[in-house]
Amino acid sequence: MDQNVERLQVRVWRGNANGGGYRSYEVPAQQSQTVLDVVTWIQQNAEPTLTYRFACRVGMCGSCAMMVNGEPRWTCRTHVKKVLDGRQLEIAPLRNLPVIKDLATDMAAFFDKWTRAEGVFHPTATRADAIAPIVPDDPMRVLANEAIECINCAVCYAACDTVAANPEYLGPAALNRAWTLQNDERDSAYAGRLSAVSSGDGCFNCHSHQSCMTYCPNELNPTASIAGLKRLSAASFFKGGRGR
Amino acid sequence: MIGLRLYLAQRISAMILAPLVLGHIATMIYAVQNGLSAAEILGRTQGSFWWGAFYGLFVAAVSVHAAIGLRAIAYETFGLPSRWLDVLTWVVGISLFLLGSRAVAAVVL
Amino acid sequence: MDIRHRRDTLRIASLIHRFSGLALALFLPLHFYVLGLALNDAARLDAFLNWTDYPLVKFVEAILVLLLALHLFGGLRLLALEFLPWSPRQKAYAASAAALSFFVSVGFFLSAV
Numbered sequence: 534m535d536q537n538v539e540r541l542q543v544r545v546w547r548g549n550a551n552g553g554g555y556r557s558y559e560v561p562a563q564q565s566q567t568v569l570d571v572v573t574w575i576q577q578n579a580e581p582t583l584t585y586r587f588a589c590r591v592g593m594c595g596s597c598a599m600m601v602n603g604e605p606r607w608t609c610r611t612h613v614k615k616v617l618d619g620r621q622l623e624i625a626p627l628r629n630l631p632v633i634k635d636l637a638t639d640m641a642a643f644f645d646k647w648t649r650a651e652g653v654f655h656p657t658a659t660r661a662d663a664i665a666p667i668v669p670d671d672p673m674r675v676l677a678n679e680a681i682e683c684i685n686c687a688v689c690y691a692a693c694d695t696v697a698a699n700p701e702y703l704g705p706a707a708l709n710r711a712w713t714l715q716n717d718e719r720d721s722a723y724a725g726r727l728s729a730v731s732s733g734d735g736c737f738n739c740h741s742h743q744s745c746m747t748y749c750p751n752e753l754n755p756t757a758s759i760a761g762l763k764r765l766s767a768a769s770f771f772k773g774g775r776g777r
Numbered sequence: 778m779i780g781l782r783l784y785l786a787q788r789i790s791a792m793i794l795a796p797l798v799l800g801h802i803a804t805m806i807y808a809v810q811n812g813l814s815a816a817e818i819l820g821r822t823q824g825s826f827w828w829g830a831f832y833g834l835f836v837a838a839v840s841v842h843a844a845i846g847l848r849a850i851a852y853e854t855f856g857l858p859s860r861w862l863d864v865l866t867w868v869v870g871i872s873l874f875l876l877g878s879r880a881v882a883a884v885v886l
Numbered sequence: 887m888d889i890r891h892r893r894d895t896l897r898i899a900s901l902i903h904r905f906s907g908l909a910l911a912l913f914l915p916l917h918f919y920v921l922g923l924a925l926n927d928a929a930r931l932d933a934f935l936n937w938t939d940y941p942l943v944k945f946v947e948a949i950l951v952l953l954l955a956l957h958l959f960g961g962l963r964l965l966a967l968e969f970l971p972w973s974p975r976q977k978a979y980a981a982s983a984a985a986l987s988f989f990v991s992v993g994f995f996l997s998a999v
Contacts, residue, residue, distance in 0.1 A: 603890025692891055698853035699778055737784035741967055743896040757972040764969065766781055791961055798958045802951065802990060809998045813938045815924060815931040843911040850908060876918040883925035
C-alpha cells in the first residue's frame with residue numbers, strides 16, 4: 534500500500550446469526566468514494582470472505598443499505614466524505630433485521646410485512662380492457678405521487694425505533710406502500726387493505742418520530758403516509774366502515 | 778398493540794384534554810400568586826358546578842389518556858405480553874379515575 | 887445503547903413527549919391523593935400545602951408545569967400532524983412548542999415566588 538495515500542480507519546461488523554463483532558481495516562481514501570466502494574475494496578483486497586449485498590450501484594435496486602456510523606444509509610449513493618467521523622467509518626448490517634452473515638441481513642420479515650399490509654396491487658381490469666386514464670393532477674394521484682418512489686431498501690425500517698421496540702409493527706415502508714395503493718383508483722382492495730393496516734400491528738402504533746422521513750434516501754415521507762392511513766381508518770370508523 | 782379503538786380513545790381524550798390543560802395552567806398561574814391554601818382552593822371550587830364539570834371531565838379524559846400511554850410504554854420498553862397489557866391499561870385507567878373522582882369530590886362537594 | 891440515529895430534532899421531540907407523559911402519569915396519583923385530603927379535613931390539605939412555600943418545592947412545581955406544557959404543546963403538534971394536511975415545518979413547530987413551554991413555566995415560577 535502506498536504510504537503517501539491517506540487511509541480511512543474502517544471497522545466492519547463480521548459474524549452471523551449467532552453473533553460477531555467489529556474488525557478493523559485500513560482502506561486508501563479516494564476522491565468521490567462511496568461507502569459501497571470502501572466495502573468492495575475490503576472484500577477484494579483484505580477480506581475475500583466478507584459478505585455483503587448490492588446490485589445496481591446507482592440507487593435504484595435498494596439492496597445495499599447498511600448502518601454507517603450508526604445511521605442507516607444506501608451505501609452506493611453515500612459519499613464517504615459526507616459520513617466520515619474524523620477518519621473513522623463504522624459499517625454494520627441494517628438494524629431491526631436478523632443477520633445472515635456479515636453485512637447481509639435476512640429481509641424476509643420486511644417483505645412479509647408488505648404482504649401483511651396488503652401492499653399488493655389488486656387490479657380491477659383485465660389485459661383485455663383499455664388502460665385506465667389517470668390524470669396527473671387528480672387529487673388521489675397527487676397523494677400517491679409523493680410516496681411512490683420507494684426502492685424497498687429498508688433504510689426507514691432500520692431507522693424506526695417503533696419497529697425496534699415492537700417487532701410485529703408493520704413498519705414505515707409497508708404502510709407507505711399501502712397508502713399509495715389506497716390512492717390508486719385502479720385498485721380493488723381498498724376495504725381489505727384498510728382493515729389490514731388498522732390491525733393491532735398496523736398504522737396506529739406509529740408515534741410520528743419521523744426517523745423514516747429523516748433517513749429515506751429518496752426523501753419520501755412515510756410518516757405523512759401513515760398519518761393519511763390513520764385518517765382514512767378513523768373516517769371509515771365514524772362512517773360505519775364504508776369505503777372511500 | 779394499539780388498534781383502532783385504543784388509538785381513537787387516545788386521540789379523542791387528547792383533544793378533550795388540550796383546552797382543559799390550558800385552562801388548568803392559567804388557573805395555576807393565577808392561583809399561585811399569593812401562595813396556596815386550602816381555604817383559597819376550596820373557596821373557588823366548593824359548590825361550583827362548573828369547576829366540578831371542568832375537573833370531572835379532566836379526570837375522565839386523563840384516566841383514558843394516561844392508561845393508553847402507559848400501555849405503549851410498558852409494551853415498547855418491557856415487552857409485556859398482550860394479556861398483561863390489557864390488565865395494566867384497565868387497572869391504571871380505573872385507579873386514576875377513582876382517585877381523581879375522589880379528589881374532585883373533595884374540592885367541589 | 888446506540889443513539890446515533892436519534893440526534894434529529896424531531897426524534898428528540900418525541901423522546902421529550904414520552905418522558906414528560908410518563909412523569910405526569912406517575913405524578914397524577916400523588917396529586918389526586920393530596921387534593922383528596924380535603925375530603926374529610928381541610929386542615930390536612932393545608933398542612934400539606936405549607937410545603938409549597940419552600941423555594942425548592944416551587945421550583946419542582948415549575949418543572950411539573952414545564953412537563954405539562956411540553957406534553958400539551960408537543961401533543962398539539964402531533965394532533966395537527968395526524969389530522970391536518972401535512973406541513974413540512976415540523977421542526978419549527980416542535981421548537982415553538984418547546985419555547986412556549988419554557989415561557990409558560992417561567993411565567994408560573996415568577997408568579998409563584
